[in-house]
Structures are given as structure tokens and as C-alpha cells.
Amino acid sequence: MHPKIIPVVMCEGAGIGLWPVSRNTMPKQFIPLFGRDSAFQRMAKLLSDATAFDRLIVVASAEHRFTAADQLQAIGVKAEIVVEPVCRGSAAAVAIAAELGLARDDAALVGVFAADHVVQDGRLFVETCSKAATVAAQGGIVTIGIPPAYPATAYGYIRPGSETAAGAHQVEAFVEACDAVQAARYLADGYLWNSGNLIFNAATMRAELEAFEADVMASVGEAVATGSHDLGFLTLEPRAFAKAPKASITAVMEATEKASVIAGPFGWSDVGCWSAVWELSEKGANGNVVEGRGYVFDGANNLLRSEDALLAVVGVDDIAVIATRDSILVVPKAKAGKVADVVALLMANGEPEACSHREIHRPWGKYLSIDLDRRHQVKRITVKPGGVLSLQKHHHRAEHWVVVRGTAEVTRDDETIIVHENESIYLPIGCVHRMANPGRIPLDIIEVQVGSYLGEDDIIRIEDIYKRC
Amino acid sequence: MHPKIIPVVMCEGAGIGLWPVSRNTMPKQFIPLFGRDSAFQRMAKLLSDATAFDRLIVVASAEHRFTAADQLQAIGVKAEIVVEPVCRGSAAAVAIAAELGLARDDAALVGVFAADHVVQDGRLFVETCSKAATVAAQGGIVTIGIPPAYPATAYGYIRPGSETAAGAHQVEAFVEACDAVQAARYLADGYLWNSGNLIFNAATMRAELEAFEADVMASVGEAVATGSHDLGFLTLEPRAFAKAPKASITAVMEATEKASVIAGPFGWSDVGCWSAVWELSEKGANGNVVEGRGYVFDGANNLLRSEDALLAVVGVDDIAVIATRDSILVVPKAKAGKVADVVALLMANGEPEACSHREIHRPWGKYLSIDLDRRHQVKRITVKPGGVLSLQKHHHRAEHWVVVRGTAEVTRDDETIIVHENESIYLPIGCVHRMANPGRIPLDIIEVQVGSYLGEDDIIRIEDIYKRC
Numbered sequence: 001m002h003p004k005i006i007p008v009v010m011c012e013g014a015g016i017g018l019w020p021v022s023r024n025t026m027p028k029q030f031i032p033l034f035g036r037d038s039a040f041q042r043m044a045k046l047l048s049d050a051t052a053f054d055r056l057i058v059v060a061s062a063e064h065r066f067t068a069a070d071q072l073q074a075i076g077v078k079a080e081i082v083v084e085p086v087c088r089g090s091a092a093a094v095a096i097a098a099e100l101g102l103a104r105d106d107a108a109l110v111g112v113f114a115a116d117h118v119v120q121d122g123r124l125f126v127e128t129c130s131k132a133a134t135v136a137a138q139g140g141i142v143t144i145g146i147p148p149a150y151p152a153t154a155y156g157y158i159r160p161g162s163e164t165a166a167g168a169h170q171v172e173a174f175v176e177a178c179d180a181v182q183a184a185r186y187l188a189d190g191y192l193w194n195s196g197n198l199i200f201n202a203a204t205m206r207a208e209l210e211a212f213e214a215d216v217m218a219s220v221g222e223a224v225a226t227g228s229h230d231l232g233f234l235t236l237e238p239r240a241f242a243k244a245p246k247a248s249i250t251a252v253m254e255a256t257e258k259a260s261v262i263a264g265p266f267g268w269s270d271v272g273c274w275s276a277v278w279e280l281s282e283k284g285a286n287g288n289v290v291e292g293r294g295y296v297f298d299g300a301n302n303l304l305r306s307e308d309a310l311l312a313v314v315g316v317d318d319i320a321v322i323a324t325r326d327s328i329l330v331v332p333k334a335k336a337g338k339v340a341d342v343v344a345l346l347m348a349n350g351e352p353e354a355c356s357h358r359e360i361h362r363p364w365g366k367y368l369s370i371d372l373d374r375r376h377q378v379k380r381i382t383v384k385p386g387g388v389l390s391l392q393k394h395h396h397r398a399e400h401w402v403v404v405r406g407t408a409e410v411t412r413d414d415e416t417i418i419v420h421e422n423e424s425i426y427l428p429i430g431c432v433h434r435m436a437n438p439g440r441i442p443l444d445i446i447e448v449q450v451g452s453y454l455g456e457d458d459i460i461r462i463e464d465i466y467k468r469c
Numbered sequence: 470m471h472p473k474i475i476p477v478v479m480c481e482g483a484g485i486g487l488w489p490v491s492r493n494t495m496p497k498q499f500i501p502l503f504g505r506d507s508a509f510q511r512m513a514k515l516l517s518d519a520t521a522f523d524r525l526i527v528v529a530s531a532e533h534r535f536t537a538a539d540q541l542q543a544i545g546v547k548a549e550i551v552v553e554p555v556c557r558g559s560a561a562a563v564a565i566a567a568e569l570g571l572a573r574d575d576a577a578l579v580g581v582f583a584a585d586h587v588v589q590d591g592r593l594f595v596e597t598c599s600k601a602a603t604v605a606a607q608g609g610i611v612t613i614g615i616p617p618a619y620p621a622t623a624y625g626y627i628r629p630g631s632e633t634a635a636g637a638h639q640v641e642a643f644v645e646a647c648d649a650v651q652a653a654r655y656l657a658d659g660y661l662w663n664s665g666n667l668i669f670n671a672a673t674m675r676a677e678l679e680a681f682e683a684d685v686m687a688s689v690g691e692a693v694a695t696g697s698h699d700l701g702f703l704t705l706e707p708r709a710f711a712k713a714p715k716a717s718i719t720a721v722m723e724a725t726e727k728a729s730v731i732a733g734p735f736g737w738s739d740v741g742c743w744s745a746v747w748e749l750s751e752k753g754a755n756g757n758v759v760e761g762r763g764y765v766f767d768g769a770n771n772l773l774r775s776e777d778a779l780l781a782v783v784g785v786d787d788i789a790v791i792a793t794r795d796s797i798l799v800v801p802k803a804k805a806g807k808v809a810d811v812v813a814l815l816m817a818n819g820e821p822e823a824c825s826h827r828e829i830h831r832p833w834g835k836y837l838s839i840d841l842d843r844r845h846q847v848k849r850i851t852v853k854p855g856g857v858l859s860l861q862k863h864h865h866r867a868e869h870w871v872v873v874r875g876t877a878e879v880t881r882d883d884e885t886i887i888v889h890e891n892e893s894i895y896l897p898i899g900c901v902h903r904m905a906n907p908g909r910i911p912l913d914i915i916e917v918q919v920g921s922y923l924g925e926d927d928i929i930r931i932e933d934i935y936k937r938c
Contacts, residue, residue, distance in 0.1 A: 310796040310822045315804035327779040335784035353779045370840045376873035402917040404845035422919040448871040450891040
């Protein structure tokens with residue numbers, strides 16, 4: 001018997017192929033695309049199968065660590081959350097996983113999984129992982145290859161070689177498909193999609209990284225060893241980690257002789273674009289998929305998604321119409337792969353909606369800007385039970401807070417005031433203030449800002465329980 | 470020399486072919502579709518040409534009388550505004566015009582024009598009207614026919630007969646085109662589009678209406694004679710007017726022997742659907758038309774219009790994407806004629822956005838709902854200088870008002886309180902209150918409503934300077 005797999009979920013990437021829903025401020029792995037759970041939550045649930053897996057480790061950016069924690073709490077999954085101060089590429093990410101595994105057990109088997117991958121058959125996924133673990137336990141590095149469902153050009157391919165163990169094959173090459181013709185040839189020749197998910201003996205992985213990416217392994221080893229525990233997170237030591245060169249794990253997988261591939265026929269997608277979302281969704285009448293308030297009149301196989309507005313699509317087929325509160329995308333499903341390029345152009349044009357959502361998540365809750373003009377802004381602020389905003393002041397604006405649900409505990413200079421539902425409080429320019437939710441239910445506040453400058457950078461943080469100042 | 474034409478602009482119709490921008494609460498004639506002016510304002514400006522026209526008369530519904538007045542004031546055009554208590558069809562509308570004309574002058578020449586028609590060449594339009602007036606002065610009824618620009622099936626056609634005067638022809642028949650083949654045949658045979666715009670001798674029109682629609686003429690005659698002048702409007706007497714049978718003026722035009730047609734080659738459209746808007750708009754790169762924040766990537770001849778959200782259209786041609794704050798329409802331009810049917814289906818489904826805008830215009834100004842939840846609503850309210858809301862109370866909600874621009878004079882039970890910018894006031898459930906703008910600049914208020922029922926019908930109006938209670 002080999003030890004259980006230590007599953008490490010990587011929450012990297014912005015997933016801009018799913019813009020406008022997915023952006024830097026809330027990337028696709030944290031968004032519920034099918035049903036109630038996000039891809040991250042689905043993956044976390046799969047990796048909670050105690051027959052195959054040890055306690056979950058989640059690697060997240062500093063920006064998204066609270067989102068990851070909240071989403072795990074919502075599904076009742078306990079995990080160790082490790083904060084990557086910056087993103088240093090897949091070699092560094094795998095090195096973190098190896099290092100964390102070895103911290104638990106010298107013989108650790110580690111599985112590295114992407115938070116934004118969607119698996120159709122969970123039972124078969126766990127079985128595949130277990131099979132890979134048997135191979136990894138012999139000191140191997142096993143990559144999970146996916147039997148291709150179609151000649152994709154968006155995925156990398158693996159050419160499997162001779163069988164090395166039950167169901168495991170040598171990796172002959174990692175290749176890309178330049179076009180559909182080449183991809184079709186790969187399919188005919190039995191190539192597999194490269195899912196990027198790995199299961200390995202941690203000691204072997206460390207040795208191979210030391211051999212082929214020594215600087216990465218050294219920096220990561222130091223960053224993990226000198227990381228700091230705070231607010232329930234392990235944050236890697238930023239200076240040491242930043243020294244790790246940006247490198248891809250594929251180079252290591254190509255160089256090592258320990259690599260093998262196991263086919264995982266469990267139905268898999270990285271949900272890279274809106275056509276994939278349509279593929280994976282349950283279809284309604286005429287093949288249309290409608291999330292939110294939408295109607296299709298005289299059209300088939302469309303994907304409609306609306307956060308707020310009423311959406312009417314008339315006389316078109318095979319199109320995706322995606323509407324958030326602040327942005328709308330219209331693209332034929334067949335061209336959905338172009339969206340990432342479009343978002344890059346929008347970013348280059350300085351459009352804020354390319355990167356940032358109108359609803360912003362914070363460790364204490366979230367806020368949504370509902371009205372903005374030259375000299376005033378209105379926000380709807382939700383504070384979680386126990387949530388506490390930073391103690392702060394503004395140079396250029398006064399604020400009026402109206403409590404519309406729950407109870408607020410407001411600090412205003414030397415006072416502490418309890419503000420109940422249907423009560424308000426005024427915060428003049430320059431006063432030092434803080435809002436907290438001392439109650440048992442979420443606190444909803446309408447904030448009316450009045451002033452000559454309303455930017456988020458006119459927040460002078462004096463104290464913050466989440467260490468953001 | 471004949472008298473000048475008394476121009477009467479009819480502001481009827483909801484224009485739902487231009488949904489979601491045009492709806493019952495703000496129909497297309499009042500919406501700026503090209504440039505800054507609405508179709509109504511452009512028409513009013515054209516009809517202010519003093520060489521050809523007498524002082525303008527505007528016929529509007531009770532609901533839109535203040536909008537018409539505001540839009541006229543904005544362009545500096547003086548007019549008599551006549552309020553139709555209900556809509557009773559085109560025969561009644563023409564009867565009103567004849568009656569109002571005769572009230573000014575027994576020999577009056579009257580022109581009836583639709584507020585939502587768009588004219589390309591204003592000089593030629595005025596010339597055509599003058600030519601028609603010469604014929605009308607001989608006791609005739611002249612309809613303006615448009616030389617067809619393409620084989621339209623959405624317009625009615627006129628078959629001209631022999632010439633009766635310089636440029637005027639007998640009307641042989643009014644016909645509809647069932648399909649494009651028939652329409653093309655009409656074009657080849659020299660038929661004209663029926664614009665519905667008429668220029669006539671008022672006494673002749675009254676006589677012909679008395680002959681062919683006697684009940685309409687009698688009811689309208691009484692409703693005009695017993696109408697009431699108030700707040701600068703002439704409101705037709707509702708009971709008398711309601712007795713007018715619903716009838717089309719076309720039946721009268723077919724029956725009378727006084728009708729002739731004059732061709733008006735001035736470029737004309739009733740802007741019935743979004744493809745017409747694209748046709749009439751100035752094109753940008755690749756034939757795309759973009760109003761508001763929109764981008765087309767890899768696409769041609771599209772129409773984009775967004776009130777608020779960022780709009781990205783990728784890889785499609787010849788499509789209209791129209792986004793308001795609360796609704797989004799996606800339709801190929803070639804199918805834009807179906808939109809009215811779609812809106813009817815949305816209405817049947819009880820979707821409020823089919824009829825009502827989120828921004829609601831009132832005689833005192835306007836409001837916009839910016840956040841709505843089960844137990845609270847936030848509105849941005851703008852009150853014109855001198856505007857006064859009704860004295861009112863609510864059974865189910867308290868209100869918090871924060872002034873973000875201007876100065877408010879607030880009545881609260883027995884108090885009158887001046888609330889300045891960056892100040893707020895609380896209105897408990899059940900208190901009798903009123904807001905007014907005593908200042909010289911618009912007053913902007915953020916209203917936060919808190920309560921168990923937030924519908925517009927929980928407004929008990931006690932007093933209203935606009936006579937709405």
C-alpha cells in the first residue's frame with residue numbers, strides 16, 4: 001500500500017477567455033458556471049474523497065486567498081491555503097506542491113490539479129488518480145492524458161510510448177496542434193490531450209527539479225521554509241519566492257526519464273471559452289442554454305447569460321451573448337476562442353471592465369458601485385457576520401451610510417455607534433471611521449459618497465485586521 | 470396667395486419596433502436616435518420655418534405632454550400643446566387638426582405630420598409642403614407620397630392617377646405590398662410610399678369627415694369646443710372625445726373625391742426598426758455604427774448602441790446589438806422587423822421591461838432605480854429648477870434622502886426644511902412629505918427606501934401642482 005495522494009489545487013490564471021464574467025478580479029475558477037458551485041468548489045469536493053486523498057492544499061494568490069477560503073467554507077471542505085506572493089509559472093507551482101508534500105511525509109505522493117478544470121465523471125477521475133498513484137509510488141511522475149473528444153487546437157498533446165506499468169505509458173513527446181488537420185492526425189495516432197494535472201512522488205519531483213530547474217527549486221524551498229503563518233494562511237516568503245525564474249514544468253517533464261502518462265477517460269475540459277460552457281451545459285429547447293433572464297426567439301444552440309438585464313435574442317443560431325452588470329459580449333460560438341485577444345485589446349485601450357468587476361470582493365465581504373457621477377458615488381456594501389472594514393479616512397469625500405439590513409457597529413473618531421436597520425450615520429470628510437458587522441446575519445449598507453474625488457486610492461488605512469495596510 | 474400652413478405634429482405610438490430603447494414610457498419620437506435631437510424635435514424645427522408655416526400645434530397623450538413641452542423648450546420652439554385623453558385612431562387625430570385649424574381661420578390650411586418621421590432634405594420637405602398647400606388652397610386634401618427607395622413591404626403604397634394640378638395627381642388607390650415581389654412591381658409601376666402626412670383645407674376636411682365619419686367629427690368637434698386650458702395645455706374633453714369611434718383616415722381618403730397626391734423626394738423614413746436606424750446613421754469603419762461604449766472586432770455593417778455597459782461584438786456582420794440599462798436586444802438587421810412581435814411576447818410574459826423604462830420622466834424631473842432588493846430600493850432622483858413633487862405619504866416604507874447636488878426644500882409633516890448638498894433627511898413611515906427644488910440648478914438626490922413593500926402604488930398623493938391626484 002502507498003500513502004494517500006496529497007492533492008494540491010492551483011488557483012492561478014485570470015481565465016479571460018470567459019470575459020466579461022471572468023476577469024482578474026474574479027477569475028473563472030471561482031465563478032459558478034454550471035449550477036451552484038464554482039469549478040474550484042467542484043474540484044475541491046472531488047479531492048475530498050478520503051479513500052484516495054489526504055487533506056487538501058490550495059495554492060492561491062494574495063488577491064484571491066479570501067475568496068478561496070470563503071468558497072471552501074461554503075462547501076464545508078477544510079484545506080491548507082498557501083499564498084503565492086506572485087505568479088512564477090508552472091515549474092515553481094509544482095515545486096511548491098512537492099515541497100509542501102515533503103513537509104508532510106518523505107514518501108509523499110502529490111497530485112497537482114488546476115482549479116478551473118471541469119471533470120464529468122468524478123468516480124472515474126478518482127480511480128484514474130489512484131491508478132496514477134500506484135505508478136508514482138514506484139518513484140515516478142505521472143501526467144494525466146485525456147482521450148481527445150474532438151481535434152482541438154487549443155490543447156497540447158502527448159504522444160504516448162510503450163507501456164511501462166499497468167495502464168501507464170512512456171511519454172514520447174509533448175506537442176502542440178497548429179491546425180485542425182494536424183489535430184485530426186494526432187487523434188488518429190492515439191495522442192492524448194495534456195491536461196497538465198500531475199501525480200508524482202514528491203522526492204522524485206524535487207530531485208528532477210533540482211536537476212533541471214535548480215534555481216526554481218532552491219528559491220521555492222527557501223520560500224516555503226521561511227513562509228509565515230497568519231490569518232490561517234501560509235504565505236511564502238516573498239523575496240525568496242520572487243527569485244524563482246519563470247519556467248514551465250513541461251521543460252522538466254520533457255527532460256526527465258521518470259515521466260509516464262495515464263489516460264483519464266473521465267470527460268474533461270479546461271472551460272477555456274464560452275463554446276466550452278455551452279458544450280458542458282444542460283440544453284433547453286432548441287439547444288439553447290439560458291442562464292438568468294433571457295429569451296431566444298427563432299434561434300437554436302445559443303448561449304445566453306445575464307446577471308441582471310433582460311436579454312432578448314432574435315433570429316440567430318450558435319451565438320453566445322454574455323451580459324454582466326457593466327459589460328456585454330456578443331460572439332459566435334465558433335469564434336469564442338478569440339475573446340482572450342479581444343480582452344487584451346480592451347485592456348490596451350484602458351477599458352476598466354477588461355480587468356475589474358463592478359462587484360469587488362474583500363476579506364470582510366463585498367461592494368458594488370451602483371451609481372457614479374462627477375461628484376457622487378453610491379455603493380451597496382455587504383459585510384459578513386464578524387467582518388470588519390479597515391479603520392480609515394478620506395481626504396476628498398464625506399460618506400452617508402444607510403443600513404438596509406442587519407446591524408452595523410460604526411467607529412467615528414472617538415465614538416462607537418450601533419446603527420440599526422433603517423437608520424443612517426454621517427461621516428464627514430477627514431473623520432477616522434470603521435464599519436463592522438457584530439451580528440449574526442449579513443449587513444447591507446447603502447453608502448452615498450459626496451466629494452470632489454471619489455477614487456479607491458483616497459482610502460487612508462490606519463488599521464486593518466486583514467493586514468492590508 | 471394662400472394662408473400659411475398650420476402644422477400639427479402627432480406624437481402617437483409607442484414605437485416598440487425600436488425596443489428596448491423605445492417603449493410606452495418613452496416612445497421613439499422623443500428619443501435622440503441620430504445626434505442630439507429627437508425625431509420630434511427635428512420635426513418641430515422643420516415646421517418652424519416661418520416662410521411656410523404658422524405657429525406649431527402638438528398633439529400628445531396625457532402621459533407624454535410634459536416630455537413634449539420639455540423637448541420644445543430645449544430647442545426654443547413655441548407651440549400649442551393639445552392633450553388627447555386617449556388614442557382614438559388617425560381619423561380622430563386628423564379631425565382634431567382640422568378643428569384646431571378652423572379655430573384659427575376659416576380658410577385655414579392644415580398640415581398633419583407624424584412626430585417620429587425623419588426627413589433627410591429639410592429644404593425640399595418645406596418646398597413640397599408649400600406646393601401641396603397651393604393645391605390644398607383650392608379646397609383639396611393632399612397626401613404626401615414618397616418615391617420609394619427600395620421595395621419595402623413595411624409601408625403602404627399609393628397608386629397615382631392623372632395629373633390634376635402642377636405636380637399633383639389623382640389618388641387611384643391605397644394598397645399594401647404583401648411581399649417583395651409585389652413591392653418591386655409597385656416600384657416599376659411608379660407607385661409611391663404612403664407617408665400618411667397630409668396637407669389640406671381644413672373646411673374641406675371637416676366636410677369630408679362629416680360625410681364619411683360623422684360620429685368621429687361630431688365627437689371631436691365637441692371635445693375641442695369643451696376642452697380645458699390648464700398648465701399651458703389644451704386638454705380635449707375626455708367624455709366627448711372617448712365617444713369618437715376608432716377609425717382610420719385612409720377610409721376617408723379612399724372615399725373622398727378631393728384627394729390628390731404630391732411626390733416628396735426629400736428622403737423619408739418612419740424609422741420603424743433598427744435596420745432603418747443603421748441605414749440613416751453615419752457609418753464608421755467597416756460600415757459599423759457605434760453609439761455609446763461599444764467595440765466591433767472583426768465585423769462589418771453592425772449597429773451597436775449602449776446606454777451604459779461596455780459592449781464588445783466579435784466576429785459578426787449585419788447585426789444590431791442594443792443595450793439599455795435594463796435590457797439587451799440582439800437581432801440580425803435583416804430580421805429587425807420582428808422586434809415588435811417579440812416585445813408583444815415579452816409583454817404577454819409579464820416582463821416589465823417590455824413597457825417601462827428604468828428611468829421614468831415626470832413633470833418635475835425624472836428618477837432612475839439604481840438598486841432594488843426585497844426590502845430596500847435606491848433611486849437617483851433629479852428635480853428640475855422649480856420642480857415640485859406631490860405632497861405624499863407611504864404606508865410601507867421609510868425614506869432617507871441624501872442631496873448630492875443642488876438644494877432641496879423638504880416638507881415633512883409641519884416642518885419645512887432646507888437640505889443642502891451633502892446633507893440628508895429622514896422621512897419615517899407615514900409622514901406627509903414633499904420635495905421641491907427652489908434653486909437655479911438641477912437637484913440630485915439619492916433616495917434610499919426601506920420597507921416591506923416598495924411598489925410605486927404605495928404613494929398616497931395628497932396634493933400635486935401637476936394635477937395628478
